[in-house]
Amino acid sequence: MNLSARQRRALEAICDTFAPSGNGWPSASETGVPDAIARGLEFTGRAAVRAQFLQLLDFWDSRFHSLFTTGRFAHFSSLTPEAREWVLLSWADSGIQRRRGAFQALRKAIGLLYVMLPGAEGGRSRVWDRLGYPGPLGAQRPNARRPLRAIVPDTDLDLSCDVCVIGSGAGGATAAAVLAKAGCDVIVLEAGSYFDDADFDGDAFRGFERLYTERGNAATADQSVNLLAGECLGGGTVVNYCTSFRTPDDVRAEWAAAGVPWFTQDEYTRSLDAVCARLSVNLEHNRVSAREQVLQRGLQSLGWHCAAMPRNVVGCEQGKICGYCGFGCAIGAKQSAAKTWLADAQDAGARFYVETRAERVRVQADAAVGVEARTRSGQRVTVRCQAVVAACGAIHTPALLLRSGLRNEHIGFHLHLHPVSNVSGIFAEEIRPWEGTMQAVYSDQLRFLSGNYGVKLETTALQPAIEAAVLPWRDAQHYRSLLEKLPRTVGIGALVRDREGGRVTVDQEGQPISHYSLAPFDRKHLRHGFIGAARILEAAGAELIYSPHAKWCAYEPGRRGSLGSFIQDMDSAGWDAAQLALFSFHIMGTARMGGSPKTSATNPEGQTWEVGNLYVMDGSGFPNASGVNPMISIEAIAHHQASRLATRLRR
């Protein structure tokens, strides 16, 4: 995107205040961060977000901005480095939530790009040298064939089939396989592109660009929660961390009571079994990395619950390559939807159209009769069919339904996110937290804090981008001193089963906007989770422990501060929107199923109450948050509902 001279000056000044050059570090501008931000703006789904950002840049270098923040009538770009840092902090700590949100968005974008961008001509980044980070390992199977036939339409197409599945992630791929194997003619439309083992080189920047929605930059409207979701053939299952929990019995009972009786019946158990078998879920790939030895050691010394993680992998390396799994498994060990359900669907005759985004479902006489889509290069694709399965993930499915004219009040409501963030610990010894099995162990010690609401404790491989996403910024030097300690850092994630939820609406262009704020009930659990994570890190011997708050909240066990002072600092730093970095990897509930149109968007079969033959089979359909990583539940639900749909269509 072309920036005006004034906007560019502002952007460069902001970036270089976050990360100036010095002590062997390149500046953000030298590493190409401002250019990458300007380019990335083109891929932001919503025009309004782009316009807001440009307005912010226009304002930023105006003399009035400095006058308001520093009392000096001067351009931001002409201020001293200290004064510029002061201006940034005034946004970080502002009492106005929108200002804090803007700061958080800038902090994340600049921090992520600073540690992700390669050096000149795609070479090694000087930042990686400072971090002691090896950088991407390169493709491990560069000559592996791409087994799926993914069609990129290069002309307008008029297609027909029995069932059109929109979205090829956990839900859509499972539904496509079940339906195709039952003899239905299936077409899958997928907005993202097709990448496979040969393309997965562990490069974070390329990984986000190719495989993630909005290149990893999607967030709630107030920027308080980053929303990570896959956008490629196979959806989230290509980038996810292989954690494979079945739907817990307590959650099954709750969902059955919400009007979906089959959740507690044998047929759902059979679908869970079928999914776990197809995905080869096992406990034989649980080598505990140095990073997770910290979690294990801390849990053991506290006498807390610790168990091996079920994982959907075959031949997983569990070493250096493994930590890069969030950018696609380079050795094909992850049993993603592309390796399993889409392969099955293809064998049974299903056709896949990629880079093809469904715009609306065609409805006649209250029944779905087809889909209108458009490719990335502007071709129109029209599909006529007997049934449509919406499986675009829980942000895009409600948007599709709303664009298609559905008005049930539950469409878009009940947005559950499992909000999560890391409490980080720095250790004396080298850990290399970007390496090792993604998630080999976990703890349910805090899962039942209020009934069956609480927190799951897990770790994640700390690629520099993942660390930068939560790293507090108080000034450039402090920020770098933390970055430099990355090889000795472990983050423990507290993942909250949220009870209250938010909402997805659409803007004038039909693009989704996610609204979410952490309710007091859920906030209490997050706080509990952070305290638990700090206790684990302290018990494991961390030298410094810090939270992901915008204000600096930290202590050095036995030397400076204590768990008590840490808790006080976190409470005074606040738990409101944009006062801390939050993420969601699990997006659910926005077209929930249930027993009545008064309480839900679809019936227990997944069929929308308003439009016949229009089904929802993805994370949107959850009656509420699953409380565990959701992939297996999404696939089992799709397996169950698609089997019923196939029977209906055969009749």
Ligand SMILES: Cc1cc2nc3c(=O)[nH]c(=O)nc-3n(C[C@H](O)[C@H](O)[C@H](O)COP(=O)(O)OP(=O)(O)OC[C@H]3O[C@@H](n4cnc5c(N)ncnc54)[C@H](O)[C@@H]3O)c2cc1C
């Ligand atoms: C980094 C990461 C790690 C995770 N780790 C785990 C884990 O270890 N275990 C676990 O259980 N869960 C994990 N998850 C979550 C899990 O992957 C998701 O919950 C799951 O993939 C969601 O399934 P879905 O079918 O709802 O949507 P998705 O898998 O997101 O699939 C939706 C698909 O629809 C496509 N689409 C969207 N709109 C349109 C449109 N209009 N037209 C056509 N196509 C469209 C998207 O491109 C996408 O491919 C992780 C997620 C992420 C992002």
